[in-house]
Amino acid sequence: MPEPTQRRATFLGFQPPAIDDEEIDEVVATLRSGWLTSGPKSRELEAAFREYLGVEHALAVSSCTAALHLSLVALGVGPGDEVITSPITWPSTANVIVHAGATPVFADVRPGDLNIDPERVAELVGPRTKAIVPVHFAGAAADLDPLHALGLPVVEDAAHAVETTYRGRKIGGLSATTCFSLYATKNVAGGEGGIIATNSAEVAAAVDALRVMRRSHGSLYDIETVGFKANLSDVLASIALPQLRKIGRHRAIRERHVAAYDAAVAGLDGITPLERDPRDTHAHHLYVVRIAAARAGVTRDEYQRALTEENIGTSIHFLPVHRLTAYRRLLPDQPRLPVAEQAGDEILSLPLSPAHSADDIADAIAALQRVHARFGA
Ligand SMILES: Cc1ncc(COP(=O)(O)O)c(C=O)c1O
Secondary structure: OOOOOOOOOOOEOOOOOOOOHHHHHHHHHHHHHOOOOOOHHHHHHHHHHHHHHOOOEEEEEOOHHHHHHHHHHHOOOOOOOEEEEOOOOOOHHHHHHHHOOOEEEEOOEOOOOOOEOHHHHHHHOOOOEEEEEOEOHHHOOOOHHHHHOOOOOEEEEOOOOOOOEEOOEEOOOOOOEEEEEOEOOOOOOOEOOEEEEEOOHHHHHHHHHHHOOOOOOOOOOOOOOOOOOOEOOHHHHHHHHHHHHOHHHHHHHHHHHHHHHHHHHOOOOOEEEOOOOOOOEOOOOOEEEEEOHHHHOOOHHHHHHHHHHOOEOOEOOOOOHHHOHHHHHHOOOOOOOHHHHHHHHHEEEEOOOOOOOHHHHHHHHHHHHHHHHHHOO
């Protein structure tokens, strides 16, 4: 294949969905069935997730944000409590701690994979700590054993991590709950949606009571729990079901893209992919590189601008949550988190989707090489 030397003619989307007739047919069948809200398709999706993850309970909800929120409420997290989490995440992870009435405490991350550092977490545990929320960033397993050893409930943010294993064990049943996202860009996409996995019947029952305001029998109704409206529509479950069936096929495509990126960035001084622990299965949700301006010539922001001019879509996962305006206001005396803050200046996510062809990824790589040649020392 000749290497493209020209700017790409059309814009390459960062993470387009990989949807085909299977999803379309399943949605049409659901629409024809007349059942739009949570019903047979959501239950089928829950059963498929239970089997895929090897867990006792999988509950479909409206988003991963809701999954995390309901998990914390089900575990009794409330006012006066602290919950330790990662600053390198989508703000939802911290927002739900605030919504539960508790205070987020951010622990710095490890420089290699940007997952929460268990040693920093251990230093932050105090009498008010009620739970820990690690994030499996980009699809790399967070280091769960030392977190579990602290003896507190762990709620895993597994929005990026459907395929992730930790030291040979599939995530899903390892902690109090594990929360997955079905958002449009995720490895199993439903447009929106989330899954709460747990092996605890008690936690599952509490989450079930919280996710929907249930009617009792007869013409009268009553509620026992002040619940939320966080159930998943069958229309969205009908998109996610074929996605879960195709997870292996989609993974094989993403693995090829990741291998192409690995080979290419190895030759680009100052551009380094995040580390992947060979003991774990990485979900390859994101391909994140760090751009060290001193060696790569210019900053991450300038690389991103130059790639956009090359018609290559990129994204930033993530700016450290504790430095965002809402959290500076809410928690003005927070300590600095040097590893997360440096990463926030350097990280860039390259296009990665099973909807991309090998040529698309070759275009992204050629553009990155051109930009590096232009800016690099
Ligand atoms: C790490 C992480 N946690 C939580 C979420 C929230 O997921 P959802 O959009 O399904 O609420 C996302 C985002 O999409 C995410 O990337």
